[in-house]
Amino acid sequence: MSNPTGLIAISGCDNANRIGDVIFVHGLGGDARGTWHPHGKSNDNDFWPAWLGEELSDMGIWSLGYEVEPFKWKGKTMPLVDRATNTLAVLDSHAIGDRPLIFIAHSLGGLLVKQMLRHAWDYGTPEWKLIVEQTRGVVFLSTPHSGSNMANWVKYIGVILQASVSVDELEAHHSRLRELNEVYRNHEWLSQIPIQVYCEKQKTSGFLVVDETSANPGIKGVTPIPMDDDHLSICRPSSRESLLYRRVREFIKKKLPSPHRIPIELKEKSVGESTVHPPATAEKRTIVSAGDNSNVGAASDFIAQNSIINIGSTITNILVKEDCDFLKSQNRDLHTVNTDIQHLVSIFFAIRHHSFELLTDRILEESLPVHLRYYKIQHTEFNHSPFFTGNIYDPLRALKHISELINVFLTLFQSHTNAVIGYYGIVHIPLQFFTGYAVSTWPKVTLFELDRNTNYWYELAMGDSPKLKLNVSTISRPVNAVAVVIRISISFDISKNDVDDVVPQPYQDIQIKIGKPRIDAITHYSQINEVCGAFRQVLDDLHARVDKSLIVHIFYAGPVCLGFSLGRRISRTIHHQVIVYNYTAHTSPRYAWGVKINSVGSPESKVVSTKLLIHDISK
Known part of the structure; x- marks a missing residue:
């Protein structure tokens, strides 16, 4: 045979x-x-x-x-x-x-x-x-x-x-x-x-x-x-x-942890059969403070699931009462109880990234997809809005803040290496790219987009997606180019006149554009992969044929989840130096500042300011 x-x-x-x-x-x-x-x-x-x-x-x-x-x-x-x-x-x-x-x-x-x-x-x-x-x-x-x-x-x-x-x-x-x-x-x-x-x-x-x-x-x-x-x-x-x-x-x-796989030690025995104590459902959960010893017994100091975490300020630890009562009833010692709770249900870290005043609520449990319903949510805030308020704009402090938050989060994540990570929010464009770049070695990140009708956050869909009609074209390639521009038009068209205000000329002009730029165009993971694949191919092609001394200037109009994902495709080692610019409608020029995404050096060396004439760029 x-x-x-x-x-x-x-x-x-x-x-x-x-x-x-x-x-x-x-x-x-x-x-x-x-x-x-x-x-x-x-x-x-x-x-x-x-x-x-x-x-x-x-x-x-x-x-x-x-x-x-x-x-x-x-x-x-x-x-x-x-x-x-x-x-x-x-x-x-x-x-x-x-x-x-x-x-x-x-x-x-x-x-x-x-x-x-x-x-x-x-x-x-x-x-x-x-x-x-x-x-x-x-x-x-x-x-x-x-x-x-x-x-x-x-x-x-x-x-x-x-x-x-x-x-x-x-x-x-x-x-x-x-x-x-x-x-x-x-x-x-x-x-x-x-x-x-x-x-x-x-x-x-x-x-x-x-x-x-x-x-x-x-x-x-x-x-x-x-x-x-x-x-x-x-x-x-x-x-x-x-x-x-x-x-x-x-x-x-x-x-490959399963939210439904319960350790054998947690099974309740009865005559003639074995039954498993199930995780508490959303409907029957009773949330109690970690300091409430009357309810959680030996497990009272365990930092349990559904914690709301605001990194850099207050950490509030809460427990699911039914899970703790069950484990307490088994007369387990504290170490065993903690271990069992960690294995009982996996953690979902929901990272909300925002640099504007809060415009939307957190992810709601009822809006989670089925495969995350048994996970306990830990809400994690990456909040830079104090650095972009009124007449204040301070991207330097925002960059430092991102690095600090990522380090704190990684310390937390090391205690839950089987957790799922989610990302969503409304944040300035360079900060989307920089955060994605900074966490490019993380495992897959679950992505969410805002439904503007319900104001709920929903995970991007799997499977077949509507066609984007993505087109990658070189608009101009002068032999004496002193820079490279990549315009990524997903939600809106990017004006070449606005780009001319901030990039030295002549420059090579490359455009990545969907057939009809529009808000809410990105709904599926496959669309994220399509745009990111085209973007990575452009960067790789530039690496192969363009002098490394030229800077790649990126102008982006699209959803946060895609900007974050594009940042994850930028290489630390092989790609040109990349600058991503922020758009503001009421400044002149409209692209008033940017961030060097993959340059080596201090945060101070990464912030790029253009010919700023109007100082209020809080939007």
Whole structure:
């Protein structure tokens, strides 16, 4: 029987409400099923991908099959870079990237995952970019990050057996592997993806195929776990009690948390059946102060869910009474109660970013999408409005404030690494971009837009979206250009005359514009990805062909969620210096100030003031 190729569904893959996907990726000479079976069987479901499916029933478990043989006479093999592009197309065809995902990769499969994630980031294809943004973790099993000495030996005898291109690429210290490893471990986004690493300590047919040095990806804080296995058995745990299976299972549970998965310790036992104490619903929640010991007992000092947090001023901690009463009734000690509450329901950090006087209310629980209904909201304020009031405008203090708030928030987030982060608000354009840029290494951020009819905030929609008719065009490209301008027109057209007031001429003029600019044009994540993909492609193209001494000046008219997302696409290392300008209708010039988004230096060096004639730019 031939080995299956493509993305093979193992368990839960047809569940439209699954919370995430786990994808197994085999290595050289492997296949989608036999690689992971304790006895190498390809027609038996008693293997660990199926075990994970049974224990984590709210996830989709997949296995990727592809042709990769060590010798040409055994089958076809693509070069790694081509296989990575092919794999992205395969994953996209199964809507992988619509949910958080984790990769489990053996040997060459780990290199394929790294190359694939690099392509997904670099190519600018929105659907592929979503795959890398949704990746919550990678498990590397004996992956030769710097090559394998075994490949050197196979290549030596390949005069007779005709070693394949994959063996050539696996050669120890191969230049392509060195380059891939250097890029991955120093990449602004990829290096931040959580990983587990395991290495073999037993020889295979007299060879240690991947030694501990090559199995180490060189990422700070990552320690390879030595295993009493050879190169083949390391990916074939014999039971659910094996070290590898237990650690990987817990890794998946932490990185893909389910709001419905309750620890077994929290189950109430009754005769003949088991019932689970459910999270308190919105209708029956009774909120009590953290200082009210009469209700919360041993858990009274736990900073629980639904906290309203105003970073930089007051922090009010509140508890859900029903959850605490239940845990108190179990006579649990304080440490255990705190741990159980943290696992009972996940946290949703709702960041409201505003630099105007408050124009809208916070996100309301009843307006949350279904997948966030069981999360406890922690409202977090990024409020810069005191710096833009009346005749006061102080973008410098706002930049400093953003940096302070992000640092405080990260400290809080470290206690809830499985939390979901949401972003919404009404804020000056440069601050949207700067905040997105500053948090570009964060995991995926849930985005909200304001319904102007109800004044409620709603998450952007998934799935197919109305066509934007996005057009990217170069209006002018003078050979003696001294600057580059990118005009991004989503809600309104951006006037070239206003741009001429603040940018030295001649300049290269690039326009990213939807067919008919209008308010409320952005309603779906796919539209965000489309515009961001086009923007990133423009920046990458400028990097490839334009002198780095030229400054890129960005003028933007669009929603806050898109401005924030565009900021996340600006690279700290490869792109030109970018300045984003703020528009104010009653100043002359209308673009009176801006922020150097990706420049190195103090906040004082980042603020750009143009020929300001009217001082009140509070709007």
